[in-house]
Amino acid sequence: MDWTAFWLSLELAAWTTAILLPIGIVVGRWLAYHRFRGRGFVEALVALPLVLPPTVLGYYLLVTFSTDQPVGAFWQSLTGSGLNFSFPGIVIASVIFNIPFAIQPVQRAFETVPMHLREAAWCSGLSPWRTFRRVELPLVWPGVVSAFVLTFVHTIGEFGVVLMVGGAIDGETRTVAIAIYDRVQAFDEEAAGAMSLLLLVTSFVAIALVYALAGKRRSIGVR
């Protein structure tokens, strides 16, 4: 059991979720409430990581992060080190890879809040911020938790993109999913089995939580 890899995975998931959740709420709400030209294009872009092979995304990120490209060079001038094969690099990769998991559940949740409710809140004197905090957020909360759980669990189990961008540097980029692969390559089936079981249980608990919350959303009468 590679606990270093496990803690690294948790750290990666925590960073990814912390960065993505506010983005998911802002973009998801925006997509739910605004009709504009090119909306389909934006939605397709959001959904793209769902269908893109992780190695393809990983390849493009690897190229973008390289220090002879603007993004990589900018990062190096800022921090003194490159993005490829580093923890910040796999955080950025995870953030991009998880965009649909953070945005889509939140968007669907906002779409279930009728326009009339927001207008009723405004007519009741609630500012847009208070409307968001007191009316919208409580109603979309299950969607936000779904986004949180899905992003978190998906990051823990992520393999292709992390391997492409981060490689398998112990304590820096070797996550638990990569550690399992390493252990199998080394014929250490006991460790691979233990870590796989841990991921299986974590994923199941998370998905069960999402479904339980989806059920709760139906029961509070939000249609």
Next chain:
Amino acid sequence: MSAELAVRLQATDPIPLAVDFGVSRWEMLALVGPSGSGKTTVLRAIAGLHRPRQGEIDCGSDCWLDTARGIHWRPQMRRVGMVFQDYALFPHLTAQENLQIAMGDGGGVHSGDRARDLLARVRLKGLEERYPEQLSGGQQQRVAVARALARDPRVLLLDEPFSAVDMMTRARLQRELALLRQEIDIPIVLVTHDLQEAQTIADRICVLHNGRSLQTGAPAEVFARPCSAHVARLLGLHNVFAGSIVRRDGTPRLQWHGRELEVAEVADLPEATPVDWYIPDADILLHRRGRPSRGERENPVEGVVEECVRLGSQSSVVLRSREGGDRIRFEVSTHAARRNGIEPGVTARVSLLARAIHVMPRAT
């Protein structure tokens, strides 16, 4: 009485609007008209939820909207109480919390007491802790009314507030609103497509069509004296016919398919002006068979009964006039219809009471 709320809106797109009306304190104005006539848009403009291209809305000494000066107050600043058609109660809050949230942060520790008082006023004592989905349609509507009042609004706006409940509940809620009104000294604007409802509970009605206000006045006045044939049809009135004005010895008379009818009053119209005219069902008297009847000599019209439908104690009769072939519709008691042998195909005579004939200039 000066208008507390004055509304003047003009727009050609996206929704055409041309309305102009005022509502005083203690007064309820009903906006009536068919679907798509712009009633709800006008209400939303008053609430600040719709921003018309051109217009002014004043409430008391405050200017809520003046497009010429670039003034547009947000709904939060206008302090309106709005009851939405689907009530739009916050589903995650109890009845009491729905009211308290509208009282704002300034409500303080007393907001709970005030909310309970308001709920008691709309007869919901004991249901304070219920969530909207645990309330019946009628109870939800009462919470919505109470929430609209929770903010001490300067104007109360009601968008089809009775359309989502059954007939029995509707009658009860209308009665309750009429009682509640006696305690509220603010202008109330009601949107409804139910003319009966508008006639029963509003002080004045404003007839809208395609975003234009066509006539505003007391219900009895508007229904008895619509300003045009168009308004009469929008109000669902029958017996609207075409004619022209002629003068005999200085007395105006109504020419209708070659015959002349007495009329009580006619606007000052020149000779031979084409007009539309209307007579209420109640002012058409059926002559008794074989016996002289009251008002028999007053504008007698003969025709053939085309239809006689018995609707309980009353029967609805359609008489096709011998001259011109216009269809005159009126009601008589079923008993009188039977006694006079009224049935399709028979000839019958009626009198059109001169004092009730309302002449309207024809729109050009």
